[in-house]
Amino acid sequence: MTENSINIVLVAALVLAALWTVMTARTLRSAIGLAITSAILAIIMFRLASPLAAVFELSVCAGLIPVIFISTIGLTARVEEESMAAKQREKLRKYAALLVLVLVVAGVLVTMHLPNDFAAPQGPVPTESPQVVMWDLRHVDLIGQIGVLAAGAFGVVILVKVSKRA
Amino acid sequence: MPKEAIELFSLFGVGALLVMLVGFYSLLTTRSLIRVMISVELLSKSVMLLLIAAGRAVNRTALAQAMAITLINIEVAVVVVAVGIILCIYRHHKTVDTAVVQEIKG
Amino acid sequence: MLDWLILVPLAAIILLNLPWSDFIRRRAAVLAALLAAAQAAMVVAAPSEWVSRASILAQTLHLHLAMTGLSRVMLLCIGLAMMAAACVTQVMFSDDFRRRANFVSLLLVSLLGMNGAVLVTDLFSLYVFIEVTSISSFVLIAFTLEKKSLEGAIKYLILSAVATVLMLGSLALLLLMAGTMDFAGIKEALASSNGALVAKLAIGGFVCGLLIKGGLVPFHGWVLGAYSASPAPASVLLAGIVTKVCGIYAMIRLATSVFPPNAAVNQVLMLLGAVSIVVGAVLALRQTDMKRLLAYSSISQVGYIVLGLGCGTPLAWAGAIFHLFNHTVFKSLLFVNSAAVERRTGTTDMSRLGQLGSAMPLTNLTSVLAALSTAGIPPLAGFWSKLLIILALWQAGVKQGQAMYFVYAAVAVLFSVVTLGYLLSLQRKVFFGKTPENLELLGAAKPSGWISTPELILAAVTLAAGLLAPLLLLTGSFLVPTGSF
Structure with missing residues (x-):
């Protein structure tokens, strides 16, 4: 696989993970989805020659923050969680609209090109x-x-x- | 701007915009405050990606990483405060439904 | 001595939280008030060479800070509002001095953030300090853990996070174009690729984020909860200065030292300013609670500032910045007054209040002064700033032959009258009129020097600024860097 196609796969995985995060019915899974999104982002950061930021992203955003969310979910009662999940399921149709929206916007953005009408930074690279x-x-x-x-x-x-x- | 640089940035830029779209959509439709905060986190993921990609495209990864790490620290502080507030709201209302917040009328 | 402005609050926060400093913790609010007063005195009295000279500490730490004329005005505003907030804090939470010390620590974090924001020369640092201020505000609003304050805080937090995303997105685009984050570098890069789509997106995103933080219509959803449901000193600070530093100051600074002139942004700003004036005033008319009324009035007054900024001429800018200063002074004063009323009667609901004028003569008097200044009655300070903004709009309208400028000028004049209307109705309901039957004055809460001192100082400042304004304008000593989007 070429460099570029790996990048495309990673970006697609990132968007899919984000979609799963918001579409899954249980808040607990949503927090795990956030962790997965963060982990994929950390891989991307690593590939973008930013290992230090990647380490922070992996340890803090994929580790600490989901743990904070999960313990919050644990502290707010279980009953709550059930009723919320039911509501969320009702809303699945609404999220189908999001899927379509993402696909359409992705299509539009891919065919569109960012106009290259600006100068690159001047001066020596630090x-x-x-x-x-x-x-x-x-x-x-x-x-x-x-x-x-x-x-x-x-x-x-x-x-x-x-x-x-x- | 060199062609390869802008192509690299465009790819990740598209990804960042899509994650941003997902985050905003969820932010506007969800009814749980915890999910609202998760959407906010997704939004900050998207700008983080944009930032690192921009840094890579113009060979300023050192600056971009320093900024990203600062942002991660800020993110943690915001999440901790938000979770604290949500827990207190839960204590009052026994719910984390966003409806309780919308009760304060404009 | 610029670095002191951020290092001293930091040192004070540490001092307040050492395990053995109970002695200082008891006097935390006094310490904060003195710090803030010293800051205000320093920027007024000290010669600018002395103030902007870097100390040895700053040289060893490589702190890149700079003070412009505008930062000086802002530092003065921050000092005044912080002083008022710290004084009011002294009479709050009297049962638990440790809790009060926590509150004061947060006030100092906010002071650190605001001072940093007005002194930095780097866009990312500006963002970081705005965020310091915002996070401390969230906790300050939620401090009492009452239902309404928690709701106000979470609403502010969510909208602020959205603003953050917009600002950071545009920071990333600016990094792509400039490769650096300092103001000068970004300005150069934007000048060399003017009109590029990326540049437009970056400027638009950042300005949008700042408008949310500034609480302008249509992004004003969080303002009411944040201003009216928070504990009294937090309302003084938020309404007086925080939103102005986070939104308006940042916008002015960017327009003067980063962004190239942009007519489209100017038009949008003028429109949003005018809409904010109208919406804020109309909603304020309908309120029955003192703090809610004042919150909506803030939206309306910030509208005047943004209207002046959008007009873009040097005269309009002078007016806008002067109005910013005035707004800080009289809005802090009005919120201190509401704190005094709340302390005396236990409520800010205007339908339950009445005839407090005789019981609280000083609050009554300063409230009249602040109301008249807000409404723009000569010779008080608010009159001059509104006059400058309206004159500038008129001039620009004549020069460019666009009818919209005259419409905006007319809106500005007309809604000054509306402002006078709702503030006098507040005055009548709270301080004059009949005493409702069920109103009990809390005898225990005798008028306190900690409330009357900031009332007196702020009232004196608004009077003095009004009387001296013609002089300042003639000699040009109030001139600040001018520019346009």
């Missing part, structure tokens, strides 16, 4: 490794990330702790 870019060149972002983590941590302290106590 040679720093991603670690250097992340830790040495983007300190402002690092401070921002600390802020994000702090906000997330307070979110957990305030929302999750109290909801357990009650």
Whole structure:
């Protein structure tokens, strides 16, 4: 198989995984679908010469986040899950429309070409490794990330702790 | 822009747009708050793909990866806060139906 | 000393959460108020060379920050609104000082995010800091864990996530064109491939995302829940400054230092601005709750700012930025007033309130001032900014011979009157009129200095800005970088 056809297969798999994620009746399966989508995305990232991002995607987005969702589903009662699944099944017809929509849009996009009327970035290609870019060149972002983590941590302290106590 | 670069980007761009379409559709039709958050996750998957593909097409993978990792961190914080809020909503209403949110009228 | 503006809040957050700092935790809100006041004082009083000089810390950390005239105005607004919010926090949650310290920590995270957002020179960093501010806002709104605040928070979170997707998608396209994320590099790349489909998509996506974050019609779905259901200090902060930094400031900054002029975006902005003015005001007229009324009024006033931005002439921009400043001051003031009323009576439902004027003279007075300034009554600050926007619209209409400009100007004038209408009706229902039978003043909650101080300061600022505005406009010292989409 050529490079390009592997890429096409991977992209198709990604879209199919995304479709399964939203169409499956049970929320639990939907969370697993999200993990599968993430895993496929990690493979794509790896093939796009971004191994570091791929590792993060695989461990955090395919590992941690689905676990968070699954434990949330576990904490919200089972009965709820059943009735939701029933509702979701009723809606399957609606999702058939989504399938058609995806196929049509895919067809249109494939025949359409992105107009090549813009210039490529000028200047020399930077040679720093991603670690250097992340830790040495983007300190402002690092401070921002600390802020994000702090906000997330307070979110957990305030929302999750109290909801357990009650 | 070199031809190969734009072809590579176009392929993954189409994929990203389709995942985005799926995510938005689900976001608008689903009735469970947990599923809403899963749709939001799908949407962020799609932009992540777009970002990495763009970085690859113009040989800026280092920058693109640094951005992607930052985004993943932000994603985790947003998901954790969202799940916390959803759990609290569940505690009040004993449901995660989106209808409870739409009750606050405009 | 620019780096201090983000490093000091960070240090304060750490300080508040050390295991042995109960002494500071008790005084957390005072600390935050002092920090914010110091920030406001610094940007007003300190010479700009001193402020923009990089400290040794910034040089060793390679922090790329920059201050423009606009960032200076924004830093002042952030300082004022944060000061008001922190003061109001001091009288809240009085039963549990640790809980209050958590709230203040979140306020400081929000301060860190907003200061970062107005100082960065890199589009991705701008996004990161907007996100810091947003995430802390979600938790601040949900803080009391009441039904309505949780619903407001999740609604804000979902719409904000949609805005994020739009912005990140356009960041990816910009990376494809520019290969870098700093403002100058992207500007160059956009100039060299002007008119390309990718460029149009990128600009459109980013502006759409910012409009959602700014809470403009038709993306205003989250505003009501976020402003009216959140705890009082969070409403002050959100309505006063957060949405302006996340939406409007980012838009202005991009238009001045990144995006090339684009007539189509200008037209869309003017249309959305005018529609927001109308929809916000009409919905505000129908409200019976004080905070809900103020929330809709915010949408309407942000509409004025965006209308001025869309007009695109230097005069309109000066008006828009001045209105942004004014809006921060009087909307924070009005929300502080609502916090005072809520503290005194336990409700913000206007049908249950009445004749509070004699019980709360200062709140009554500052509320009148803020209402008149919002409605644009001379010589208060709101009059000058609205005048500038309307004059600029008129000028542009004469110059370009397009009837739409006159329509927008007429809408702006007409809805100033409507603004006056709904705010005076609020004033009448809450502070004048008859005392409803079942209204009990909470005797225990004596008027507190922590509420009257921000009321006094904000009222003084709106008066002073109004009286000094002609002077500032004549000498041009309020001039900020102008540009257009």
